[in-house]
Amino acid sequence: MFAIIGASGNVGRSTSSALRQAGMPVRAIVRDSAKGAPLRELGCEVAVADLQNPASLEKAICDADTVQVILPLRPLVKDPAGDLSLSGTSIIHALRQTRPSRVLAISDYGAHVSENIGMPSIFHEFESLLHTVESYKLILRSAEHMHNWGRVIPVALSSGTLPTFQDPIEMVLPTISAQDLGLIAARLLLRPQSGSDLDIVHAEGPRRYSASDVATALSELSGRTIHAHAVPRSQWKSAFEQLPTSLADLLIKANDAKNKGGLVDVEPNADEVIYGTTELIEALKRFTNSPHNSQNLGRL
Template sequence: MFVIFGAAGQVGKVSATVLREAGHAVRAVVRDRQQGEELARIGCEIALADLLDTASVARAIEGAYAVQILCPVPRAHADPAAEMRRMINSSVDALEANPPQRILALSDYGAEHASGTGISTLFHYLETQLKTVDTQLTFLRSAEHMHNWTRMLPLMLARGVLPSLHHPVSKLYPTVAAQDVGVLAAELLLDDRALNVSPRVVSIESEQRVSTFEVARTVGELAGSQVIAREVPRGEWNAMLQAAGLGERYARLIVDLYDAHNAGRIDFEKEVSERYFGATTLAQALAGMLPAVAAVAASR
């Protein structure tokens, strides 16, 4: 049995689908029954779990051969870092009590740093805590997800501007499509070649690095309008993020992350990481996102 946490998400759903298509039994773990309807249709067993509830996590992993664990950043919480650490601790307690043969954790570029990288430090904590579980561990560290641009597309389409925390807008940085992460995660769960290596650290990014300038240009070409990338002055970051609805502590995690990005600290860890490349291009990913965003904008 392969147990996939966060199975309703963009990465987890792909992993569950790949494993089912290969003929494996999959238990898809979601927060509510409605999220599991599509997964049930492809033959997944559905389990409900709350990562803050050790007992529900324990029930979800019962009988598991392998577990794919995702711990999302609770962006709506007043203290996202503290809440995510509680989620990690609760999940690790359940995994320590009944360890599967394999665990694959969805992690982040920069997770090797214990401090100074904002959100990435939470994935450092996830990796550190999981090392206490007696199992074969794989940490799949992915670059910035291309689908994160979905949140900015309405602004780009309406105003023709892409505000950027990446400085300068011409700077190339790694990104990756969520579906490529999901496919690789499933393949790694099935891979027997490195069973004597734990933790196994794997990184994934797209074959081509991109810049914010390129993102704006590509959206403009796809939408048939001009979009300009604009650097947001460093002193305005906090105010902009909080005006967009982010809490003060979540905004601080974002600010610290982009300070680390701009200082060149967020990348794959060359010394320990196996490096993989996703085939999805920026243009392909954005072309997949635009129709839904444009449809919503048109309906208003």
């Protein structure tokens, strides 16, 4: 039995679908039973559990051989950073109690860095806790998801300017389609275990992209010229003022680390990096209403 925590999300749904296509039994663990319907249609068993209630998680994964875990960001809660840490602690407690044979944990590029660099540091802490779980552990560190650009695409399409915290705008950074990440996770779960009790794999898209590349892709999709514009560092605090304080702090530190270069990246001397196949322009089609891609929107 493959138990997928967060199965209704982009990554979890992709993993669940790939495992079902391979004929594997999948228990899709969701927070809201209403989100289980599409997963039932895939042939998954659906279980409802609260990520911050270890007892309900234990019940959902107690007889699973393999568990895939992900820390979901809930930006609307009062303290998103504290919420992530609480979910992580609850997941670790449940895994310690149930001791599945294998655990695949979705982590983040930069999680190897010991200094505080915002969001990746949440995963640095989570990985440290994972070491206390008596199971074979496969940590899948992910580059930033391509769909995160969706937050500013409406502004770009209406104004012709894509605001970005990437500076310089020509700097290329790793990114990946969430669907590709889920497929990579499924392939890792289906391959034989290595002889160690811990493996770390990195995953990113077929190539790296800059903010200027994003603007070019949006220009092609929308039919209007769009330029990337780096938001001055002095304006970052005001740009994030609508967000909860702890989330703004995570994002500001992470963007500082990205712009510094070499931190939110593959760990030096990493053993394995797997590349997805989805190009940026394909991932961004869902966020535009251009005639170029109207026929593709239903498939993404």
